Amino acid sequence: MSRVPPKPxxxxxxxQRREFASRGYAGTPEDRRxxxxxxxxxxxxxxxxNAAAQTHSGRGRIRGLLLEALFLIAAAxxxxxxxxxxxxxxxxxxxxxxxxxxxxxxxxxxxxxxxRYFNFAAGRLGWTHRRKWxxxxxxxxxxxxxxxxxxxxxxxxxxxxxxxxxxxHAIIFLAALAVGAWALxxxxxxxxxxxxxxAIFVFCDVGYIAYxxxxxxxxxxxxxLVSAIALALAAAHRTSxxxxxxxCAAGFFVTSSLVATAKPQYAVLGFPLAFAGYRLTxxxxxxxxxxxxxxxxxxALMVAVLSLWYGACSVPRNMAAANIxxxxxxxxxxxxxxxxxxxxxxxxxxxxxxxxxxxxFSPGNPLNDRRFKAYLLANAGYGKVMxxxxxxxRRLGDLFRRASAHAFSxxxxxxxxxxxxxxxxxxxxxxFSTWSTLKERWMPKSWSFVLAFFVFSAAVxxxxxxxFDHTASQKAMSELQALLAAMAALQFVxxxxxxxxxxxxxxYLLFNALFDACLMFFAAxxxxxxxxxxxxxxxx
Numbered sequence: 001m002s003r004v005p006p007k008p009x010x011x012x013x014x015x016q017r018r019e020f021a022s023r024g025y026a027g028t029p030e031d032r033r034x035x036x037x038x039x040x041x042x043x044x045x046x047x048x049x050n051a052a053a054q055t056h057s058g059r060g061r062i063r064g065l066l067l068e069a070l071f072l073i074a075a076a077x078x079x080x081x082x083x084x085x086x087x088x089x090x091x092x093x094x095x096x097x098x099x100x101x102x103x104x105x106x107x108x109x110x111x112x113x114x115x116r117y118f119n120f121a122a123g124r125l126g127w128t129h130r131r132k133w134x135x136x137x138x139x140x141x142x143x144x145x146x147x148x149x150x151x152x153x154x155x156x157x158x159x160x161x162x163x164x165x166x167x168x169h170a171i172i173f174l175a176a177l178a179v180g181a182w183a184l185x186x187x188x189x190x191x192x193x194x195x196x197x198x199a200i201f202v203f204c205d206v207g208y209i210a211y212x213x214x215x216x217x218x219x220x221x222x223x224x225l226v227s228a229i230a231l232a233l234a235a236a237h238r239t240s241x242x243x244x245x246x247x248c249a250a251g252f253f254v255t256s257s258l259v260a261t262a263k264p265q266y267a268v269l270g271f272p273l274a275f276a277g278y279r280l281t282x283x284x285x286x287x288x289x290x291x292x293x294x295x296x297x298x299x300a301l302m303v304a305v306l307s308l309w310y311g312a313c314s315v316p317r318n319m320a321a322a323n324i325x326x327x328x329x330x331x332x333x334x335x336x337x338x339x340x341x342x343x344x345x346x347x348x349x350x351x352x353x354x355x356x357x358x359x360x361f362s363p364g365n366p367l368n369d370r371r372f373k374a375y376l377l378a379n380a381g382y383g384k385v386m387x388x389x390x391x392x393x394r395r396l397g398d399l400f401r402r403a404s405a406h407a408f409s410x411x412x413x414x415x416x417x418x419x420x421x422x423x424x425x426x427x428x429x430x431x432f433s434t435w436s437t438l439k440e441r442w443m444p445k446s447w448s449f450v451l452a453f454f455v456f457s458a459a460v461x462x463x464x465x466x467x468f469d470h471t472a473s474q475k476a477m478s479e480l481q482a483l484l485a486a487m488a489a490l491q492f493v494x495x496x497x498x499x500x501x502x503x504x505x506x507x508y509l510l511f512n513a514l515f516d517a518c519l520m521f522f523a524a525x526x527x528x529x530x531x532x533x534x535x536x537x538x539x540x
Contacts, residue, residue: 021347045270067189068181071196075177076170078204078432083166087421089429090121090162090213092414094503095361097122097215100144101434102132106160106215119425121213123418124159127152135316139258140220143168159514165199166213172223173212177246180230183237189533191528194527195520202516206429207410207436211509218509221262225513228255228273234282236476260307263499264315265507269487270307274300276483282474320374323499324362324380329355331500332388345388347379359502386497401447403496403504408443410436410512412505439512450492457485457518465527481521 035180039329077156082089093108093116107124108116112204115123147168177199184192203226210218254318260270312384328346333339333356343350358365366372389396416429443449465478491511495504 013202029084031441067192067196068178068185071181071192071200072174072178074196075200075204076174079130079170079174079209079212082209082429082432083170083205083358084163086425087417088121088123088163088213089206089210089416089431090123090166090418091210091216091412091416092118092121092426093119093215094375094412094414094506096217099134099136100140100215100217101125102134103136103144103526104147104148105129105131106144109159113168114417114425116290119412119416120419121417122162122215123420125160126159126301135314136319137261137310138217138262138312139224140215142218143220144215144256154481162213162215165219169212169219169223170209170536176227176230179227183234185229186237188531190531191524191527195524198520198523199306202435202520203513204432205410205435206416206432208509209432210416210429216506217263218506221259221266221510222513224255224258224262225510228252228259229480229517231255232276232280232483236480237473247278249277249296250299252280253303257306260303261310261314264311264319265491265495266510267311267314268318268490269309270303270310270362272483272486274303274307274443277303278481279479295422302343311455312322314533317377318367319371320382321367323374323375324382324385325360325365325367326502327385327498327500328380329357330359330502331496332395336395337404342388346384348376384497397447399496399500400450400493402501403492403508404447404450404506406501407444407450407492407511408439408445408515409440409505410509412503414506435516450482454485454489457481459521461485481518484514484517484521488518 095117097108104126107126107128108122109124111115144165147164148160151158151164180199181192181196184195187195208222211222231248231252235245235252253274256270256273260267260273278296278300280298328348329352333342333353336342339356340350340352343352355365360367367376389399411428411433413426415426417427419422421427461478461482465475468476470479488511491508491514495507495511499507
């Protein structure tokens with residue numbers, strides 16, 4: 001017979017809390033009055049209170065473990081089939097690998113640029129004794145450096161298989177899914193099945209997994225973002241002990257720092273993540289999760305300061321010059337009704353009009369000239385580009401309109417297969433691509449849709465938070481979704497302002513991940529409301 005948690009006494013003193021916890025029910029009495037209501041928001045746990053109560057019995061725990069195990073096995077099979085099984089799926093080098101390879105002494109094994117860039121995924125990489133510090137740092141280096149050093153030492157200097165990085169990214173990703181499943185283990189079984197199916201369908205799509213077999217910094221940003229979301233779920237759900245919540249909150253601060261330092265475009269995400277981390281350190285009973293209140297504040301400040309430093313100081317001059325060049329000559333001037341006037345507004349020589357339509361990677365561009373590079377950075381830095389757009393709101397709106405045409409694409413035009421697979425150059429993987437294909441074909445590609453989505457999200461969360469969230473866990477879940485929506489909005493704005501439309505599909509990877517996470521939250525809310533309605537009518 002299922003055992004339902006006893007109603008806590010009216011006096012919520014420390015002794016009653018300890019007695020309540022000693023009977024096996026984690027969290028505070030306020031969060032346990034309706035078993036399962038600490039889940040995905042108002043009404044979500046109440047959709048099936050009896051099923052949630054069964055999780056306290058041996059039979060319920062076994063069922064929960066089976067469901068989570070099946071989810072993780074299915075996710076692992078889908079991911080590893082793409083990462084390990086031939087023909088392996090990866091993402092070709094567009095020139096960005098050098099930022100990671102040069103400081104670590106890693107090189108391509110071929111000198112043919114047609115095989116190194118764009119057309120085919122890199123399967124194996126070689127070594128060199130010549131290392132070059134480029135000034136670029138990324139949390140991806142924390143994964144590549146020890147992996148490459150270990151392979152080089154153990155293999156006696158043989159080739160470095162890119163599958164090594166694929167497995168490392170996959171392990172972090174699957175571990176994050178495991179943490180998320182653990183956090184949701186007391187949500188009703190029907191709702192968990194829906195959430196787990198959506199997680200595999202959306203986040204195991206080849207549009208995300210293809211980055212694993214590569215040295216693109218987006219891979220680190222994605223796996224650490226998923227880890228941060230999973231840890232936030234665990235800390236917000238109040239389903240673990242006080243000590244467990246402390247570890248989840250600490251892990252959230254660490255993974256947030258790794259997200260913010262994966263790429264310069266992600267640095268701005270460190271500020272909302274730092275604030276969210278501080279909010280997570282507060283427990284529902286007023287006591288701080290990580291001990292004293294100052295610990296949470298200090299950790300949040302460290303993440304914010306690290307993000308500020310990384311965004312301001314981590315971009316080397318060569319990279320900054322290339323980004324500004326792309327913004328000017330591949331985005332601002334080609335879309336200008338009067339390029340001569342825009343050049344004058346930037347304080348640049350009219351003779352540069354001949355560079356319109358070229359990128360920093362075009363043959364013969366003048367970026368190799370140190371004097372030109374210094375001239376460009378002195379007269380057209382990021383600050384001047386921002387002021388240019390702020391003084392011309394219509395041009396700024398036009399920039400976002402063009403960016404929205406690429407916002408929901410997960411498949412950059414880079415080859416997914418190695419040359420030895422025998423497929424044509426720039427071949428794109430089609431297996432496990434249903435979600436990315438649906439987004440590409442059916443998601444509205446308009447600036448008004450993106451704006452409407454964020455306005456809708458804000459309105460729904462405001463109503464939910466003020467009228468339907470009654471426990472600390474429910475409010476924490478709403479705050480988490482608000483965080484994801486805010487971060488998605490920041491990415492939508494920052495990416496085109498940083499480098500225009502150059503490689504914008506690749507740069508919008510985290511925007512898509514955050515947007516998809518918001519969609520999953522809304523789907524879970526809708527399903528919970530439906531289950532609750534069916535339960536009231538006696539149909540469930």
